[in-house]
Amino acid sequence: MDIEISADGLRHALAPANKTQATSDFDLNPNLRPSGVQWRAASVLVGLQNYQGRWHVVLTKRSSALRHHPGQIAFPGGKIDAEDADSISAAKREAYEEINLPYHSTEIVGLLPAHETVTGFSVTPVVALIDDGFTPTPEPSEVAEAFRVPLTHVLDFENYAIQNRSWQGITRQYYALPYGPYYIWGATARMLRQFSELLHEAQNA
Structure with a gap:
C-alpha cells in the first residue's frame, strides 16, 4: 500500500476511529465474551518512525522475567495510573519508562478505538509520530x-493470519502478524490490523 505518512494525513485517517466500535480479543470468539466485566483502563503508544527512509512501527519484546505476558511482542504501554492525566499521558509515560522515549520526541496524531483484552483491560492505542533520530x-x-517493523508489512493484509491456541482449557482464535523472528499476535496484532483498516479506508475514500 502506497500512502503518504504525515501528521495531518494520519489525523484525517484516524478521525473515523472516534465513531468506530471498540475491538476485542473476543472479536473472533464472540461466544466466549464474558458479561459484567469491569474493564481496567490502560493505554499503549503506537509509534511511527521514519527510519532509514522508510516508515516503521516501534514495538517491544517483553522481558521473560515479567509476571504477565512474558516474552510477548507489545507496544510500549500499561495501565493508566492515578497520576496520569489521560490515556495519552499514560502512553507517553510508559514509552519513556520502557524504551526511554522522551516526551518531546513524539507528536500525537490520534487515538484508535479502545481494545478489550481477555485479561480484563480496555486499552486505548495512542498513535504518534516519533522523531527520526x-x-x-x-x-x-x-x-x-x-x-x-516496516509499515508496509503492517499494512499488507496478506501478512495477517487467524490462528488458534488453547488458553485456560479453551481453544481461542486470534490474529497473528509474523515478522522475521518476531511473532506478533493477539491484542497487538488486532490493534495493528485496526490501524491498517483505517488507513486503507482513508486511502480509498
Whole structure:
C-alpha cells in the first residue's frame, strides 16, 4: 500500500476511529465474551518512525522475567495510573519508562478505538509520530528488546493470519502478524490490523 505518512494525513485517517466500535480479543470468539466485566483502563503508544527512509512501527519484546505476558511482542504501554492525566499521558509515560522515549520526541496524531483484552483491560492505542533520530533504549527489567517493523508489512493484509491456541482449557482464535523472528499476535496484532483498516479506508475514500 502506497500512502503518504504525515501528521495531518494520519489525523484525517484516524478521525473515523472516534465513531468506530471498540475491538476485542473476543472479536473472533464472540461466544466466549464474558458479561459484567469491569474493564481496567490502560493505554499503549503506537509509534511511527521514519527510519532509514522508510516508515516503521516501534514495538517491544517483553522481558521473560515479567509476571504477565512474558516474552510477548507489545507496544510500549500499561495501565493508566492515578497520576496520569489521560490515556495519552499514560502512553507517553510508559514509552519513556520502557524504551526511554522522551516526551518531546513524539507528536500525537490520534487515538484508535479502545481494545478489550481477555485479561480484563480496555486499552486505548495512542498513535504518534516519533522523531527520526530516536534510538530505543530498553529498560531491561521490562523490555528484552525494542525493534521496528516496516509499515508496509503492517499494512499488507496478506501478512495477517487467524490462528488458534488453547488458553485456560479453551481453544481461542486470534490474529497473528509474523515478522522475521518476531511473532506478533493477539491484542497487538488486532490493534495493528485496526490501524491498517483505517488507513486503507482513508486511502480509498
